[in-house]
Amino acid sequence: MATLGDVAARAGVSISAVSRVLSNHPSARVSEATRVRIVDAARDLQYRPNFAGRALKSARTQVIGLVVPDLTNALFTELMHGAEDEARACDYTVLLGRSDDVRPGGEVIERLIGEGRVDGMVVQVGDGVPPAGLGDLLASNAPIVLINSAYPGHVGSVALDDETGARLATQHLVDLGHRDIVLANGLPRSFTAKRRRVGYQRALTDAGIAVDRTRELRLGYTAANGRAALRRLLALEVRPSAVVVANVNAAVGLLAEARAHGIRVPDDLSVVCVHDSWTAENTWPPLTAVKMQFYAMGRTAVRGVIARIETGAMVDEVITDPAPELIVRESTAPYPS
Numbered sequence: 001m002a003t004l005g006d007v008a009a010r011a012g013v014s015i016s017a018v019s020r021v022l023s024n025h026p027s028a029r030v031s032e033a034t035r036v037r038i039v040d041a042a043r044d045l046q047y048r049p050n051f052a053g054r055a056l057k058s059a060r061t062q063v064i065g066l067v068v069p070d071l072t073n074a075l076f077t078e079l080m081h082g083a084e085d086e087a088r089a090c091d092y093t094v095l096l097g098r099s100d101d102v103r104p105g106g107e108v109i110e111r112l113i114g115e116g117r118v119d120g121m122v123v124q125v126g127d128g129v130p131p132a133g134l135g136d137l138l139a140s141n142a143p144i145v146l147i148n149s150a151y152p153g154h155v156g157s158v159a160l161d162d163e164t165g166a167r168l169a170t171q172h173l174v175d176l177g178h179r180d181i182v183l184a185n186g187l188p189r190s191f192t193a194k195r196r197r198v199g200y201q202r203a204l205t206d207a208g209i210a211v212d213r214t215r216e217l218r219l220g221y222t223a224a225n226g227r228a229a230l231r232r233l234l235a236l237e238v239r240p241s242a243v244v245v246a247n248v249n250a251a252v253g254l255l256a257e258a259r260a261h262g263i264r265v266p267d268d269l270s271v272v273c274v275h276d277s278w279t280a281e282n283t284w285p286p287l288t289a290v291k292m293q294f295y296a297m298g299r300t301a302v303r304g305v306i307a308r309i310e311t312g313a314m315v316d317e318v319i320t321d322p323a324p325e326l327i328v329r330e331s332t333a334p335y336p337s
Helices: 004-011 015-022 032-044 051-058 076-089 108-114 131-138 162-175 191-206 223-235 248-260 294-311
Strands: 063-068 093-098 120-123 144-147 157-160 181-185 216-218 242-245 270-274 288-291 316-319 325-327
Touching: 004 015, 004 032, 015 032, 063 076, 063 294, 076 093, 076 294, 120 294, 144 294, 157 162, 157 191, 157 294, 162 181, 162 191, 162 242, 162 270, 162 288, 162 325, 181 191, 181 223, 181 248, 191 216, 216 223, 223 242, 223 248, 242 248, 248 270, 294 316
Parallel strands: 063 093, 063 120, 120 144, 144 157, 157 316, 181 216, 181 242, 242 270, 270 288
Antiparallel strands: 288 325
């Protein structure tokens, strides 16, 4: 395995010059020709930095923890790709984990940050974690960026443009002529569900449609929650012609329950959801969905936590560029005349 000395000898420079150039240290005052020679020598020798030694010297691991509720959730694939790409560009590595232990009394912070396993964390907690869980999580003042959630007094979060996403989904149904549109939303305390509810109501109001709170279901984002939402729709005295489902996983469950009850989508019920994923495209019928920008959120969150680690700066951000995008498929149709 090549060493810094090997690279220095190949490039004809000192070991300290190689170390500063390859670590992008601000004190690396060398000519561009020398920089290129060092980088070429490192590549030719297949040099790999000794991260253990670097961590001992800098008291940093160059590792960011990415903690999400469910690693098998298709929605988090783009998020992970964005986080990994940004980390790689900044010479960091991403460690993946589940947020099962992000709750009062949990040991995730003590184990990952307290023991020096990671320098900072990007965290999304599940809807089932009570607000007190976030307080305990953030009490350590460790470099933590929250995604799709927020906590009073904590600066450092990245959110999707949930309001616009739900507004686009609802507006699509309005444009198709639907007037009785139900919202199958997340739990009442959910950060994202509250924002999506605002978008849904705004689209109805802008279209001159009265907001009816009895047409809002707040059961959650899982497939089982979507099945339960469909059963609630069937129990309504007047069945709606369309439904906005605030999460694609719940929408998949709603479609399955509709088939079980002989409800034809979109002939009997038009369905549109917030979030797009491979699961939306491969249901039957394929789901009309609003694509939310998880890749950009992953990059932004990792950029934010690295900024906190290296400079102490921290901000709250909402991903508006690129904007949410409506993907029209076969689960929606014009209101029957």
